[in-house]
Amino acid sequence: MPENPASEVTEGVRVSVRTEYRASESSPAGRFYVFAYHIEITNESSEAVQLLHRVWHIVESDGEHRLVEGEGVVGQQPLIRPGQTFDYISGCHFHAPIGKMSGRYLMERGEEAIEVEIPPFVMVAPFMLN
Numbered sequence: 001m002p003e004n005p006a007s008e009v010t011e012g013v014r015v016s017v018r019t020e021y022r023a024s025e026s027s028p029a030g031r032f033y034v035f036a037y038h039i040e041i042t043n044e045s046s047e048a049v050q051l052l053h054r055v056w057h058i059v060e061s062d063g064e065h066r067l068v069e070g071e072g073v074v075g076q077q078p079l080i081r082p083g084q085t086f087d088y089i090s091g092c093h094f095h096a097p098i099g100k101m102s103g104r105y106l107m108e109r110g111e112e113a114i115e116v117e118i119p120p121f122v123m124v125a126p127f128m129l130n
Contacts (some may be wrong), residue, residue: 008119012045013080013107017121022091028125033094035123037101039073040087041116043080049114050079051086053106056118061098073105097125 007016018038025034043049056068071077078086092101102120106113 006119006121008117009044010117011049011107011109011114012043013049013105013114013116014040014042014044015105015116015118016040016042017119019121019123021123021125023126026125028097028127031095033097033099033125034091035094035099036089036091037121037123038087038089039118040085041078041080041105042085043082045109046082047109048079048081049107049109049116050077051105051107052077054103055106056101056103058092059100060094060096062096064095092123094123097128099123 005018007014020036022034022036026032051072053071054069054073058066058068074088074090080086100120100122103118105116105118107116
């Protein structure tokens with residue numbers, strides 16, 4: 001079941017996130033917790049944008065921090081025209097049952113480089129909510 005919807009608009013580009021705990025892929029006894037996140041990027045501006053690079057800040061509840069950077073997302077550098085949405089699903093694992101992610105996409109609009117914020121979102125293993 002999707003958890004923690006988050007959405008934010010930067011530079012006319014909306015980024016929306018939903019998360020899901022993957023119990024069948026996780027092993028709490030082995031301190032391994034897997035989450036999927038579904039991202040929708042909607043271009044609400046009047047010009048096309050191209051996603052070129054991503055930067056993720058990943059923080060676990062035990063204090064561990066990771067920085068992940070790379071070209072595009074899921075092997076693509078999508079061109080998103082006005083009114084269009086690009087969506088993808090990816091995942092992250094933690095050694096703690098609670099984690100948080102945030103970041104930004106580096107995009108290009110014509111000749112201009114823009115940074116689009118990815119709203120912070122929290123992932124919590126459901127048994128932590130009882």
